[in-house]
Amino acid sequence: MHYALNLRTFFYSHYFYLGLRFAAGLVGVTLITLHFSDMTTAMTVCIGALCTALMDMPSPLRHKFNEMSASVLLCSAVTLLISLCAPVPWLLMTMLVVVSFLACMMVVYGKKSMPLQLATLFIMTMSMEHEMSVRQSFMHTGLFTLGAVTYLAYAMGISWILRHRIKQQVLAEALFELAAYIDIKADFYDTRYNLNEQFNKLVRHQSLLADRQQASRDLILRAHQNSKDAIVVQVHVCMLDLYELILSTHTDYAQLRMHLADSPVLGTLHDLAYKAARDIESVAYDVTRKKASYAEISYTPELDAIEAELAALQQRIDEGKPQQEALAVLRAQRNKIRAIIKMIGELHQASQKVYDTTPFWVDADMGPFLSQQKYEFRMILSHLRMDSPIFRFSLRVAMAISAGLAIGAWLPYAAHSYWIVLTIVIILKPSFSMTKQRRRDRIVGTVIGCVITALIIKFLNYPALILGVLILATVAMPTFVYLRYRYAAIAVSVMILLQMYLIAPGNDNLIMERLVDTMVGAAVATAFSFVLANWEYQSLPRLIREVLDVNLRYMQASFDLLQGKGKDDFAYRIERKRLMDSLAALSSALVRMLDEPARKQRAVEDINLFIVQNYLLVAHVAALRAILRRHAKELPAGPVNAMLGESHEQVVGVLTQALAPQAAHARRPGADALATAATTADTSSVPWSGWPLVQRRIRLLQADAVKIIVHSEAIVRNVA
Structure with missing residues (x-):
């Protein structure tokens, strides 16, 4: 269930605040107008306020003003145009069709323009029933504009007063969705759930999580000036770091179930993940209430149970039983879960501290992290085909x-x-x-x-x-x-x-x-x-190519970071965000395609697997980062970087092949061998505890990269 549909959180959500703001503005404008005029005038003013209120969404103040001002100007112009045309039936019908067409063309500006399109069409339909003289039309439009401008002033004033509160609410929504994401991952440890179905469910939820995280970025990272803003910035950054750690927990769940099917430790792992989700929810719950968050959940019983199981597995190995693989997999999951619990603790601490300045990248350009919107008329002209x-x-x-x-x-x-x-x-x-x-x-x-x-x-x-x-x-x-x-x-x-x-x-x-x-x-x-329908399968080649192109850049930034070539992870974060956004767009297209007639659906299974394989590449990179951090002591930088460099060349070669136009017909010799190619770096002469884990992750990374070629080719063939 959506967090905002739960009574415990509903009244603190930005959805409820929007409803209160909307209702108070409309009722207030109507009652004030009724005090000075009649019902007809009040309804005209009210409709003007309503059209502007449709644009009243959580946005940075400057963006909100521009969006609502555009609604005032456009809806007032449409009101006047339709009112003037109403006495002439054939002219009215013509204008209705023309305005409808132009309003729908505004969709080229993206999701933000949808409420503006609706407001334009709404006032068009409300104005078509009234026949007025020219003088009455101008008076009617004046009253409409009065209501629209009044609501604009009211909404901007309330949004300025609640500007920090809105940031908290949007951030809390992203945290609630992250907790829901962990709940899905928890069920991977439950043998009652099919792994493929869980993966599909996880990938679907990722698109929603990406959307909520982007909304949080757009509000929080555009303007952070005081100590209150500093807290939400730090919580936001901790949330993104926590998300990467959660990605790194991906493992071979089938192997984990096979080795530990008879052990209660799978239930323990599920309980740990469930507790982690509730812990994150507690942070979100406190953020919505403007409170510092403190840890109240204890993970000790579950962690002790895992340690006991690890000891039992080690004892069986000492007795000569083949339990090495189970021990390695469980130990890796234990380490990752400990890292997640530690990061959740930092998330609590981030909400408690008082900062003098915003603890973020100094002088960094936040533009790549934010939604960029351009309202240029040539965008409409370019779509007239x-x-x-x-x-x-x-x-x-x-x-x-x-x-x-x-x-x-x-x-x-x-x-x-x-x-x-x-x-x-x-x-x-x-x-x-x-x-x-x-x-x-x-x-x-x-x-x-x-x-x-x-x-x-x-x-x-x-x-x-x-x-x-x-x-x-x-x-x-x-x-x-x-x-x-x-x-x-x-x-x-x-x-x-x-x-x-x-x-x-x-x-x-x-x-x-x-x-x-x-x-x-x-x-x-x-x-x-x-009629003139646009089916989702028609956009698949473009979306697939975008994912592959962004993944190439992500791999470059990832291996630069892993090899210590950059001074920070800023470029890596940008490319990771872009890859997640492109995967979310492809996943959304797949979900929409599944609602279309069966004869219009193409390559559903291959798209599913393509999304999963790209997701796994992100998980493997996150796991490599975690391994290098965990085994940083006595890290042999030279041999490790040599291994990473070789792996980078191989993975980039595979992704480049998938992007090549001829990939579906002429595969480069030896491409399949990349999946199992062993790195040639000499690791035997350099003792380091992280070698087995790094080598295993690199092999998985290479194998999943090759699978991307297979599925991308299959998608292209099916669509063609």
């Missing part, structure tokens, strides 16, 4: 809205075309899987919302109660819109239907009409989701 998914999506929405308007005009009852159009723009998304999910949530949410509203009107028709339900729905809608859209759909249906009932209480068919309009809009959106 039929092979662009964004262009096809924009055409699809424009055609669907045209069909919705035609059906609304044809229906025999007093249909409201704007409701049909609004349903279409809410459901129809750039990808088929998003459309499918949104359609399901929209229909279910609308039906439940209609039933709740009907019960309130029939049995609980008291002004005070209706007002209370309205406020509750206004809080719930933004709270759940990014958390559980189905709940948001219920809330928005209740909110709008009760508002319409208060404005026009004589319409006995209000709820049934809205329900029918929603079903019509959903049917139109479903039909057009197949």
Whole structure:
């Protein structure tokens, strides 16, 4: 279950804070306007505030101001344009289609532009029902802009006051997702779970974890100026170091299960991982409450049990029984888990200290770690071509809205075309899987919302109660819109239907009409989701190539770090982030493809394995870092660097071959041999306790690199 759906953490999450901020702003603007004017004016001002509120998301203050200002200007312009065109039906229809197309083209600017697109289409549909004179249109737009600017000022003021609080909440969300990630890893030690299924589950969760960590970076690393900021910066950095240690715990779980199947130590390892997840959750829990975190979980019983098992294995070896492999694997896991427990302790300490300055890389450019967004008009122009998914999506929405308007005009009852159009723009998304999910949530949410509203009107028709339900729905809608859209759909249906009932209480068919309009809009959106559709398999070659390209750079930075060529791990962290982002993008595409029709799915198993193998390369590098740190005493730098250099050349050669255009048809001689090639560095003459562990990891690294070629070739063949 998502952490924010747990009552223990819900009221401290940034989702609930967003709902409160949203509701207080909308209700406040409406009540103040009602005090000086009538209901019609108040609703116009309220809708202006609502459109701006759709852009009210956790962001750095400068970015938030720019995003919300863009919403004010764009939505005001659309309001004026549609209001002026409303008296001329053919011109209105033309403008609706044109505005829909242009609003959908804004998706080229990425995920941040989606709320702006929705706000634009929302005010377009709200403005199409009112016929006004030119003077009335300008007055209506002025009132709309007044509400929008008022909410902008209010939201910026609240965000400035709570700027540090929002950082804490977003950081805590990343920590909660890291704890959930460890919970998945804990089940690798449970023989009841299939290893392949667990790996797939782990990789899927990685994309969500990467998204939450990026949100934390964008807020925390852009501006850190005082001692309060210093604490969240340090906790954030500790979280990323802890994540790398967790990656290094990857081992041959099948071998571990085989050797220790009859031992209770697997259950002990599971319990240790479970406790570690709860320990991280306790840090996140305290961060959301602006408190220093202190360790309250004891790992001693489980660690003692592992030591006892290691002693028993050693005794069996002394008796001549072949238990060396089991001893080595269990000892390695014990060492990694101890390192993780120590890092969790540092995570607690990071939340306790008081810093004079932010303890981060001095004078370092944080740009590579942050989301870079450029809003250039030429980006839209570059996508005005039929092979662009964004262009096809924009055409699809424009055609669907045209069909919705035609059906609304044809229906025999007093249909409201704007409701049909609004349903279409809410459901129809750039990808088929998003459309499918949104359609399901929209229909279910609308039906439940209609039933709740009907019960309130029939049995609980008291002004005070209706007002209370309205406020509750206004809080719930933004709270759940990014958390559980189905709940948001219920809330928005209740909110709008009760508002319409208060404005026009004589319409006995209000709820049934809205329900029918929603079903019509959903049917139109479903039909057009197949028109000019962009299927996920079409983007696979590009995503695969991006992963391989970034992995090459990551391997270069990794081996430079392992060989001590750099003064710090800054470049390594940048490339690791980029690789994780590219893997998250590929994993998300795979998840979306699985929601598409079966005939549109390609190379599902090979994509799964390709993602896993790239993930394993990251895990092997993390493990090598941990081994070199753990065995730093008497480290023979020369021979170790020679071994690492040779391994680097081999792995880079394999990844370069996978990137080559001809890789699918002409493989370089000897490529398969790289998987098992032994390093030629002479290690026998230099005694060092880390040799067996380093050599084993390098062999695994080389073997998994070669498997990447196999799966990338298979994906290209299947897609072609």
